[in-house]
Amino acid sequence: GFAAVAVDATRPFGVADSVRADESGALTGRVATVLGAERAKLLVVPATGADGTAALYLVRVDDPGVTVEPRRFLDPSRAAADVRFDGVAGQRLDIEAATALEDAGLRGAVLVAADALGAMDRMLRLAVDYSKQRQQFGVPIGSFQAVKHAAAGILVSVEAGRSIAYYAAASVDLGLDDRAIHAAVAKAQVPRNAVQAADSALVMHGAIGYTWEHDLHLYYKRAKLDEKLFGGPGVWNERLARDLPLLPAAG
Incomplete structure (x- = not known):
């Protein structure tokens, strides 16, 4: 499988406040219109921590706290999904978000x-x-x-x-x-x-x-x-x- 970046495909890439990370790295929030989310095995999730700093987290799509809701496009050759995170444990990536x-x-x-x-x-x-x-x-x-x-x-x-x-x-x-x-x-x-x-x-x-x-x-x-x-x-x-x-x- 491949990894998809959990960003809203209707907007330019960036760190939004739609997903928050607590002190333990657990992620909570929702990202709409994520390209490829319905086929991905992993998600790279931009999230904002409790201290206001942004980071990228690696999350498995099959984690029980991840919900993927497919969406349909006018273009049938591409698909996206809304993704919700409910206290999901993410692996923080050692890169500047x-x-x-x-x-x-x-x-x-x-x-x-x-x-x-x-x-x-x-x-x-x-x-x-x-x-x-x-x-x-x-x-x-x-x-x-x-x-x-x-x-x-x-x-x-x-x-x-x-x-x-x-x-x-x-x-x-x-x-x-x-x-x-x-x-x-x-x-x-x-x-x-x-x-x-x-x-x-x-x-x-x-x-x-x-x-x-x-x-x-x-x-x-x-x-x-x-x-x-x-x-x-x-x-x-x-x-x-x-x-x-x-x-x-x-x-």
């Missing part, structure tokens, strides 16, 4: 951006192939200017997304000073463009694109979820504005 979560969060942001890029690229290929086969008024719909423009728009997003995601991945992997900014750009831009591309690809397919039998819905749903995972574009754009900095100083 905030630093580890920051690094994992940046890697997660880049991986989701790369996933959205792959979905976007596949939707472009599906849409272009379909536009060559589907005929209207006796000619392939790919010969119509509106369809060409839609395909070109997706292509621009794919190539721009490739540059953004690849650079962000290299930056995070190499530990560059500006890696947080690069990851934020990737997470803010690429999944959002993938959602727009998904809508265009759906229009290019017409009615068949709405059917379960056609593969387009798999990538369409994947792009929709990627935009929301670990925070939507607004969250990451605010982080960019803070780090660059573009926001006025507090106070």
